[in-house]
Amino acid sequence: MAQIIDGKALAEKFRGLIKSEISEKHLEPGLAVVLVGNNAASQVYVRNKKKACAEVSIKSFDHTLPEETSEADLLKLINKLNADKSVHGILVQLPLPEHIDSQKVLNAISPDKDVDGFHPVNLGRLLSGQKGLRPCTPVGVMEMIDSTGYDLKGKHAVVVGRSNIVGKPVAVMLLERHATVTICHSRTVNLPEVVKAADVVVAALGKAEFVKGSWIKKGAVVIDVGINRTTEGKLVGDVEFAEASKHAGFISPVPGGVGPMTIAMLLKNTLNSCKEIKK
Ligand code: NDP
Numbered sequence: 698m699a700q701i702i703d704g705k706a707l708a709e710k711f712r713g714l715i716k717s718e719i720s721e722k723h724l725e726p727g728l729a730v731v732l733v734g735n736n737a738a739s740q741v742y743v744r745n746k747k748k749a750c751a752e753v754s755i756k757s758f759d760h761t762l763p764e765e766t767s768e769a770d771l772l773k774l775i776n777k778l779n780a781d782k783s784v785h786g787i788l789v790q791l792p793l794p795e796h797i798d799s800q801k802v803l804n805a806i807s808p809d810k811d812v813d814g815f816h817p818v819n820l821g822r823l824l825s826g827q828k829g830l831r832p833c834t835p836v837g838v839m840e841m842i843d844s845t846g847y848d849l850k851g852k853h854a855v856v857v858g859r860s861n862i863v864g865k866p867v868a869v870m871l872l873e874r875h876a877t878v879t880i881c882h883s884r885t886v887n888l889p890e891v892v893k894a895a896d897v898v899v900a901a902l903g904k905a906e907f908v909k910g911s912w913i914k915k916g917a918v919v920i921d922v923g924i925n926r927t928t929e930g931k932l933v934g935d936v937e938f939a940e941a942s943k944h945a946g947f948i949s950p951v952p953g954g955v956g957p958m959t960i961a962m963l964l965k966n967t968l969n970s971c972k973e974i975k976k
Pocket of ligand 1: 834857858859860861862863864881882883884885888901902903904922923924925955956957959
């Protein structure tokens with residue numbers, strides 16, 4: 698049976714380290730959290746992020762705006778936050794209402810305060826191996842792999858999903874660590890065979906238990922990024938967990954895996970951004 702990669706416990710460890718560093722260095726990191734509209738899931742995510750901030754002594758500045766907020770007004774707020782010295786990170790919760798061009802808004806965030814790591818400048822830095830703020834979920838995935846002591850060098854890593862926020866950046870990070878990386882997507886032919894050859898599987902496709910346990914190579918490291926709600930209201934990942942656990946060497950659960958790590962990495966990015974801006 699696979700060893701469980703406990704994202705909840707790992708995230709708690711990170712939060713402890715972040716809190717200690719903030720206190721020891723007398724830092725005052727601030728995160729502006731911008732939420733537009735009434736998306737129920739977004740409201741839950743934002744609440745969890747603000748709670749996590751409070752826990753580690755990061756100040757969160759709440760900007761909850763009505764659904765009908767114009768793109769121009771949102772861009773004005775971003776500019777104001779870019780100039781605000783008490784704000785070290787700016788988080789715009791996605792999705793934004795349809796009348797707003799999300800990419801335009803994300804591009805307006807100062808790359809130095811882009812704690813989600815979605816700005817093209819930061820994605821470019823990642824691709825070219827430069828220092829910069831990196832997307833939280835992929836960084837969390839890498840920390841989870843590292844927590845097992847697994848050496849990625851020369852290993853075959855298969856990433857299922859090629860989104861800008863998970864699949865592509867995590868593939869670049871695996872490549873940076875000398876894995877041989879295959880990126881799969883909806884047009885990939887014979888996905889099961891590709892996954893069967895993987896020493897490391899990162900599943901980020903957003904389909905409940907799509908990656909079958911029988912596809913997992915014996916001893917593989919499996920990181921499940923997916924968050925899916927079943928018709929019975931249960932949260933499940935993109936991997937068929939029970940069956941995959943019989944084959945994998947290490948596997949992350951859902952819930953209690955990548956989710957808590959993503960928030961912990963957001964806190965870490967905010968702290969790092971505060972330290973950089975202070976320099
Ligand atoms: P997207 O919908 O943006 O991307 C999904 C990717 O999966 C696409 O590249 C798509 O391919 C690919 N895909 C879809 N169907 C298949 C298939 N049958 N076979 C192979 N590839 C397929 O999703 P995200 O990257 O935003 O999120 C992925 C999952 O991770 C979701 O469940 C999401 O909720 C979760 N998530 C969890 C986070 C956390 O903190 N734990 C954070 C972010 C996301 P194509 O490009 O060809 O369409």
